[in-house]
Amino acid sequence: xxxxxxxxxxxxxxxxxxxxxxxxxxxxxxxxxxxxxxxxxxxxxxxxxxxxxxxxxxxxxxxxxxxxxxxxxxxxxxxxxxxxxxxxxxxxxxxxxxxxxxxxxxxxxxxxxxxxxxxxxxxxxxxxxxxxxxxxxxxxxxxxxxxxxxxxxxxxxxxxxxxxxxxxxxxxxxxxxxxxxxxxxxxxxxxxxxxxxxxxxxxxxxxxxxxxxxxxxxxxxxxxxxxxxxxxxxxxxxxxxxxxxxxxxxxx
Numbered sequence: 001x002x003x004x005x006x007x008x009x010x011x012x013x014x015x016x017x018x019x020x021x022x023x024x025x026x027x028x029x030x031x032x033x034x035x036x037x038x039x040x041x042x043x044x045x046x047x048x049x050x051x052x053x054x055x056x057x058x059x060x061x062x063x064x065x066x067x068x069x070x071x072x073x074x075x076x077x078x079x080x081x082x083x084x085x086x087x088x089x090x091x092x093x094x095x096x097x098x099x100x101x102x103x104x105x106x107x108x109x110x111x112x113x114x115x116x117x118x119x120x121x122x123x124x125x126x127x128x129x130x131x132x133x134x135x136x137x138x139x140x141x142x143x144x145x146x147x148x149x150x151x152x153x154x155x156x157x158x159x160x161x162x163x164x165x166x167x168x169x170x171x172x173x174x175x176x177x178x179x180x181x182x183x184x185x186x187x188x189x190x191x192x193x194x195x196x197x198x199x200x201x202x203x204x205x206x207x208x209x210x211x212x213x214x215x216x217x218x219x220x221x222x223x224x225x226x227x228x229x230x231x232x233x234x235x236x237x238x239x240x241x242x243x244x245x246x247x248x249x250x251x252x
Contacts, residue, residue, distance in 0.1 A: 028080025
């Protein structure tokens with residue numbers, strides 16, 4: 001049975017797309033079937049796996065708004081995953097969806113048609129709490145929240161938790177917090193350690209043991225259109241995302 005995980009945090013710059021891409025690829029390396037859904041109009045997850053977001057014939061936008069068969073939009077990659085890609089066209093979906101009935105269920109309906117083809121579906125959510133994020137949370141079984149080890153780390157998390165509760169109450173009663181991931185950790189700084197302690201105190205056992213460090217190689221990999229494991233097999237980022245994938249498998 002497929003597990004749908006939304007990688008969400010409305011605060012930008014927390015390593016959300018980096019986590020979605022590299023977790024999906026690392027799960028694929030473990031031999032499971034993985035679909036990465038790029039649900040961010042910036043299309044960074046799409047380009048992060050080597051797909052030209054400006055040359056797409058069909059994307060998640062057409063699937064959501066024009067009832068295009070979702071299988072026609074899915075692209076197979078060489079990085080252990082399939083991708084349902086996105087580009088800037090998705091930016092207009094917020095307005096277009098607002099006039100539709102059952103607008104929060106559009107992504108769920110699309111994924112319901114193909115979810116049995118995959119063991120994991122990872123959704124890279126936009127950095128906002130609009131209709132696109134509501135669609136992601138309505139479609140998901142669980143939410144993975146990246147939290148950066150920097151000042152104001154928990155800023156906005158309360159709002160996201162409130163949104164999750166509202167979605168659970170009104171749209172998706174089985175939604176839960178799948179896990180909280182500490183990102184951009186720098187062991188040399190007192191601040192990173194203080195933030196990590198604060199997050200663990202707040203979320204307890206929901207925090208993953210794996211911590212994602214701030215590394216140059218992780219920052220470089222997207223510009224080459226590769227997950228970190230394919231860009232640099234020996235990199236620290238490769239090691240930690242493999243560990244995260246194993247934790248995700250264990251929790252599931």
